[in-house]
Amino acid sequence: MDLLNRYLQAVKFWLPRAQQDDIIAELRDDIRSEIEERESELGRSLHDSELEAVLKQRGRPLLVAEKYLPQTSLIGPALFPAYWFVLKLVMLCYLFPWALVLIGAIVFHTNAYVHRVAPTILSTLWTNAVGAFAIVTIIFAVLDRAKNKNWLVNDWSPSKLPPVRDSERISRAGSAIELIVGLIFGTWWLKIVWNLTILDSHSFKISLAPAWHSLFWAFLPWVVATVALSVFNFVRPYWTRARHAVKAALSFAGAIILTYVVKIQPMAMVTYPSSDPEKQVVSAINLGLSSVFAIAVVINVVIGCIELWRIYTMNQKRTQLTSSVVA
Numbered sequence: 001m002d003l004l005n006r007y008l009q010a011v012k013f014w015l016p017r018a019q020q021d022d023i024i025a026e027l028r029d030d031i032r033s034e035i036e037e038r039e040s041e042l043g044r045s046l047h048d049s050e051l052e053a054v055l056k057q058r059g060r061p062l063l064v065a066e067k068y069l070p071q072t073s074l075i076g077p078a079l080f081p082a083y084w085f086v087l088k089l090v091m092l093c094y095l096f097p098w099a100l101v102l103i104g105a106i107v108f109h110t111n112a113y114v115h116r117v118a119p120t121i122l123s124t125l126w127t128n129a130v131g132a133f134a135i136v137t138i139i140f141a142v143l144d145r146a147k148n149k150n151w152l153v154n155d156w157s158p159s160k161l162p163p164v165r166d167s168e169r170i171s172r173a174g175s176a177i178e179l180i181v182g183l184i185f186g187t188w189w190l191k192i193v194w195n196l197t198i199l200d201s202h203s204f205k206i207s208l209a210p211a212w213h214s215l216f217w218a219f220l221p222w223v224v225a226t227v228a229l230s231v232f233n234f235v236r237p238y239w240t241r242a243r244h245a246v247k248a249a250l251s252f253a254g255a256i257i258l259t260y261v262v263k264i265q266p267m268a269m270v271t272y273p274s275s276d277p278e279k280q281v282v283s284a285i286n287l288g289l290s291s292v293f294a295i296a297v298v299i300n301v302v303i304g305c306i307e308l309w310r311i312y313t314m315n316q317k318r319t320q321l322t323s324s325v326v327a
Helices: 002-013 017-042 048-058 061-066 080-108 112-146 172-195 210-235 241-263 279-326
Strands: 197-200 205-208 268-271
Touching (some): 002 017, 002 048, 210 241
16 A cells, blocks of 8 residues: 555645644545455455556546545635645745844844944845745736646556655764765864864954853763764664654754853954954854854754654654554
């Protein structure tokens, strides 16, 4: 039934998150009933090609999912799931970082320079949000009116759907990349925190404030523990509650350390060989560093919360499995 699971996974992707499990359970029972009827007629199990024909008759996953979605007028139900997915992707990858920069600038700075910059960032954020929403909406509205639905119905095969993803399995390639990046970036970062030098050229020098040096001993065990987790994930590529808990603890610990980093003001000092640096240049460098680390704090907190949620869902699944076995 691997082909059926792959088909259901593809349908689930387009469904509303709150209703995914109920709809998929209903659809699975319906398809299995149809398969059992055909098997009883033939007196044997269906071959893969026959099962593929059953699923193909059901229709492309996008069209099956649209039956459970609310009807829209500007963009039809056939393209609305893809439209909503692209819109969320734009918000997450483009507008969300801008919003974090604005929040970091407002929360962690009170000087006059930030008050001059914040309205500009807010204006840019609002303009980009409206522009992104309008462009994506117009594109999908045009596609909805010009589309030929034959490409949705014909020329597709259930066997070409992606395999069912094991949510508890860790990609060894991903762990290897995390390990290599962790070693390279961790070594580079610890060297900077120890030497307090970001850039040193013939024209000018950018150095971290002396207060950074005391944070070296906080970053060192955090980097070592992060690299060790990547090694362990590579050797034993399966998520467990304990490993989720370790990752959550490391994320929250990183957020705490970076919070102390953001409080260091000024973060960096600029030294010119023959003249005093312009105040705007120094302010811009410190604002940029503060914004980056403020965003990093938020990202670490989000990752930690996600890991706690994964622990909770794992406990729920085990409780449901135990209850079903007892019943």
